[in-house]
Amino acid sequence: MKAFRFLRPRTLAEASEALRREPGAVPKAGGVDLLDRWKERVEEPEVVVGLCDVTDGAALRLEEDGALVLGALATLADLAGSDLVRRFLPALARAADQAASPQIRHRATLGGNLAQATRCGYWRLRSFPCLLRGASRCPVREPGGVQETAGIFANDPCASAHPSSVAPVLGALGAEILVGGGPEGGRGLAFEALWRAPEPGRSDVLALEPGELIRAVRIPPSAHPVRVGHAEVRQRAAFDWPLVTAAVGLTLDADRIREARVWLGSVAPTPHRARAAEAALTGRRLAEVRATFDGRAAAEGATPLPGTAYKAGLVAVAARRALADALERS
Amino acid sequence: MSEQAAGPTARRVQATWRVNGESVTVAFRPHRTLLEVLREDLGLTGTKHGCELGECGTCTVLLDGEPVLSCLVLGLECEGREIRTVEGLAGPEGPSDLQRAFAELGAAQCGYCTPGFLLVAEHVLAREPRPTRAQLVEELSGNLCRCTGYLKIYEAVERAAQRRAEGAAAEGRHGG
Numbered sequence: 001m002k003a004f005r006f007l008r009p010r011t012l013a014e015a016s017e018a019l020r021r022e023p024g025a026v027p028k029a030g031g032v033d034l035l036d037r038w039k040e041r042v043e044e045p046e047v048v049v050g051l052c053d054v055t056d057g058a059a060l061r062l063e064e065d066g067a068l069v070l071g072a073l074a075t076l077a078d079l080a081g082s083d084l085v086r087r088f089l090p091a092l093a094r095a096a097d098q099a100a101s102p103q104i105r106h107r108a109t110l111g112g113n114l115a116q117a118t119r120c121g122y123w124r125l126r127s128f129p130c131l132l133r134g135a136s137r138c139p140v141r142e143p144g145g146v147q148e149t150a151g152i153f154a155n156d157p158c159a160s161a162h163p164s165s166v167a168p169v170l171g172a173l174g175a176e177i178l179v180g181g182g183p184e185g186g187r188g189l190a191f192e193a194l195w196r197a198p199e200p201g202r203s204d205v206l207a208l209e210p211g212e213l214i215r216a217v218r219i220p221p222s223a224h225p226v227r228v229g230h231a232e233v234r235q236r237a238a239f240d241w242p243l244v245t246a247a248v249g250l251t252l253d254a255d256r257i258r259e260a261r262v263w264l265g266s267v268a269p270t271p272h273r274a275r276a277a278e279a280a281l282t283g284r285r286l287a288e289v290r291a292t293f294d295g296r297a298a299a300e301g302a303t304p305l306p307g308t309a310y311k312a313g314l315v316a317v318a319a320r321r322a323l324a325d326a327l328e329r330s
Numbered sequence: 331m332s333e334q335a336a337g338p339t340a341r342r343v344q345a346t347w348r349v350n351g352e353s354v355t356v357a358f359r360p361h362r363t364l365l366e367v368l369r370e371d372l373g374l375t376g377t378k379h380g381c382e383l384g385e386c387g388t389c390t391v392l393l394d395g396e397p398v399l400s401c402l403v404l405g406l407e408c409e410g411r412e413i414r415t416v417e418g419l420a421g422p423e424g425p426s427d428l429q430r431a432f433a434e435l436g437a438a439q440c441g442y443c444t445p446g447f448l449l450v451a452e453h454v455l456a457r458e459p460r461p462t463r464a465q466l467v468e469e470l471s472g473n474l475c476r477c478t479g480y481l482k483i484y485e486a487v488e489r490a491a492q493r494r495a496e497g498a499a500a501e502g503r504h505g506g
Binding site for chain 1: 331332333359360361363382383384387390393396397398399401402403404406407450467468469471472473
């Protein structure tokens with residue numbers, strides 16, 4: 001690992017100030033993935049803004065209006081173990097509890113999970129060409145490219161996949177992202193506005209202004225009952241990356257679905273909203289979707305590569321299981 | 331906000347940690363990991379250096395009581411914090427109950443993964459004195475062992491848990 005300067009702000013505001021003052025500085029919370037990347041020399045920051053001393057970023061709280069605000073520096077173990085999260089957002093607690101390993105969950109943060117980079121093996125090895133690191137083409141898309149874990153939506157020109165299994169659940173909950181510290185001060189972002197589409201020569205995945213940090217995730221209160229389910233398909237039950245994650249959020253009017261949110265993970269360069277599946281669920285009665293929803297609408301618009309054709313089928317399976325989870329559990 | 335400079339000729343920085351109950355001040359370059367400082371600067375080589383990428387679990391230590399991978403923590407991030415390594419498990423009367431159970435049941439073969447398993451198991455038993463087998467399998471899923479097939483490790487943790495429960499019951503009977 002290459003040496004760096006290490007700054008240690010005490011507050012999120014100080015951290016933002018440091019990021020603005022030092023172009024190219026990288027914020028580090030848990031940093032479990034950052035350290036891998038620095039050791040492999042995929043990235044070599046000159047300046048690291050360590051968030052280890054920041055005391056105002058990890059709280060999990062219920063607001064007076066019923067909104068839940070989850071500090072971005074809360075760890076996945078904090079989320080999984082929080083009485084508040086387990087009571088009001090059980091699908092989120094389960095998703096956080098299934099990610100990675102116990103040791104990693106004690107370090108990995110909510111903000112870092114949303115900000116994490118692709119698992120693409122080409123991007124992660126400096127000796128391979130990669131569009132995001134300046135090559136003219138994405139080697140995953142070439143004949144002979146290793147494609148099994150690649151994205152199947154929005155996968156041209158870059159077939160990377162965003163691996164967060166927490167993000168789809170937050171999307172299904174209708175979460176918004178609170179960012180702060182940029183030129184405009186604090187602001188709220190619609191969930192999907194946190195990420196940007198891949199661009200040649202740019203490895204960062206977040207649509208943040210210089211100096212901005214993810215401060216918190218806000219789950220707005222709902223006037224109607226909400227049910228949220230989550231399902232993940234992966235090769236190993238523990239300590240594995242998902243092949244596909246699906247989450248379904250239903251806002252109910254008695255037994256009718258007033259609004260549906262369906263989000264997928266590990267299938268596109270950013271968390272992916274499955275709008276056709278939402279349309280297939282919205283306005284229907286619960287008994288009807290329980291009997292007829294086959295999940296295939298969630299794969300609408302997919303453009304799989306030869307090596308990822310199987311993933312469209314997995315998306316349907318995961319969406320079906322996530323719906324069943326929503327109907328059974330919450 | 332403080333700053334700790336680095337660079338190829340970087341000066342060492344000083345940090346004070348509590349390691350196995352003792353206050354330790356140590357100087358190291360700012361990008362060194364907790365694993366590197368424990369082994370190379372403090373000579374605590376019980377914490378093993380495995381994959382160094384967060385995949386094997388053998389470098390696990392307890393940081394403020396929670397299991398973390400010391401290869402994925404910077405030494406600088408541990409200022410003022412409590413670190414427990416495998417060297418801190420044995421007491422004046424010898425190996426801990428968990429260590430004894432591991433030895434009795436052959437839960438260590440080559441032994442390279444053992445320190446990591448012991449520390450995660452300490453954490454598990456501190457929170458859940460009688461874990462189910464399913465809980466143990468999940469809680470120990472971040473540690474790889476290529477020798478034992480895991481069964482003897484689970485049995486050893488269960489034996490230690492049982493002895494602790496019996497010990498607590500005996501103390502209760504004696505009013506202690």
